[in-house]
Amino acid sequence: xxxxxxxxxxxxxxxxxxxxxxxxxxxxxxxxxxxxxxxxxxxxxxxxxxxxxxxxxxxxxxxxxxxxxxxxxxxxxxxxxxxxxxxxxxxxxxxxxxxxxxxxx
Amino acid sequence: xxxxxxxxxxxxxxxxxxxxxxxxxxxxxxxxxxxxxxxxxxxxxxxxxxxxxxxxxxxxxxxxxxxxxxxxxxxxxxxxxxxxxxxxxxxxxxxxxxxxxxxxxxxxxxxxxxxxxxxxxxxxxxxxxxxxxxxxxxxxxxxxxxxxxxxxxxxxxxxxxxxxxxxxxxxxxxxxxxxxx
Numbered sequence: 001x002x003x004x005x006x007x008x009x010x011x012x013x014x015x016x017x018x019x020x021x022x023x024x025x026x027x028x029x030x031x032x033x034x035x036x037x038x039x040x041x042x043x044x045x046x047x048x049x050x051x052x053x054x055x056x057x058x059x060x061x062x063x064x065x066x067x068x069x070x071x072x073x074x075x076x077x078x079x080x081x082x083x084x085x086x087x088x089x090x091x092x093x094x095x096x097x098x099x100x101x102x103x104x105x
Numbered sequence: 106x107x108x109x110x111x112x113x114x115x116x117x118x119x120x121x122x123x124x125x126x127x128x129x130x131x132x133x134x135x136x137x138x139x140x141x142x143x144x145x146x147x148x149x150x151x152x153x154x155x156x157x158x159x160x161x162x163x164x165x166x167x168x169x170x171x172x173x174x175x176x177x178x179x180x181x182x183x184x185x186x187x188x189x190x191x192x193x194x195x196x197x198x199x200x201x202x203x204x205x206x207x208x209x210x211x212x213x214x215x216x217x218x219x220x221x222x223x224x225x226x227x228x229x230x231x232x233x234x235x236x237x238x239x240x241x242x243x244x245x246x247x248x249x250x251x252x253x254x255x256x257x258x259x260x261x262x263x264x265x266x267x268x269x270x271x272x273x274x275x276x277x278x279x280x281x282x283x284x285x286x
Binding site: 076 | 156184
């Protein structure tokens with residue numbers, strides 16, 4: 001019974017922690033999240049360049065980075081955006097990373 | 106009653122351990138290359154974007170270099186975009202990837218230079234032949250990256266363990282691209 005209580009307590013902590021360092025994702029895992037998803041599509045034709053930008057969070061206490069579309073486009077010299085994707089990673093709600101991918105010319 | 110709950114907890118513990126182990130071992134040790142690249146189908150071919158995770162460093166000069174690779178299958182060249190960090194701003198002319206057996210050099214094009222606190226971040230791009238770069242990742246020896254600026258140069262290196270992992274992953278990705286051409 002004691003062990004079951006411990007398990008419930010730890011599960012509750014994990015659930016609470018998962019909202020601490022949350023990331024943007026279409027699917028969420030309390031223990032682990034690693035998923036890509038779309039953000040936007042434009043009418044511009046084709047892309048030959050890809051740029052990324054990211055932001056990270058630790059324990060939901062410290063969150064740093066610049067995951068803007070502008071930063072990602074600048075990193076690859078993109079002036080015409082074709083489409084934008086995002087990638088969210090989270091481990092036990094302790095560490096989370098959000099990356100934006102910009103495709104264009 | 107006591108026996109039933111104790112049986113339940115005995116079953117729960119290994120099940121929980123198994124679930125956590127699968128989640129982490131799957132990602133940590135199976136060398137899933139899909140997390141290192143993205144691909145996008147275009148009208149003129151497939152666009153690959155490769156993100157090597159490891160940084161080349163010159164610890165004495167406190168310099169660092171991280172790079173990514175972009176390749177469109179309709180072209181012969183692959184674009185290497187890199188961020189070179191240094192305490193001084195530089196006008197970078199070219200970049201050389203070198204190991205014991207061969208070296209490849211590419212002239213650079215400036216994307217932007219930024220100042221973050223006291224560190225200058227130089228973002229440049231250089232084009233390399235796809236086959237030459239693919240061959241570079243098949244070498245087991247530790248490579249060096251040499252950055253040339255204003256008649257001077259600086260050499261950045263990578264730890265053997267990190268290079269082994271990186272070369273293995275990138276060789277697999279290059280092979281995958283080759284198979285899909």
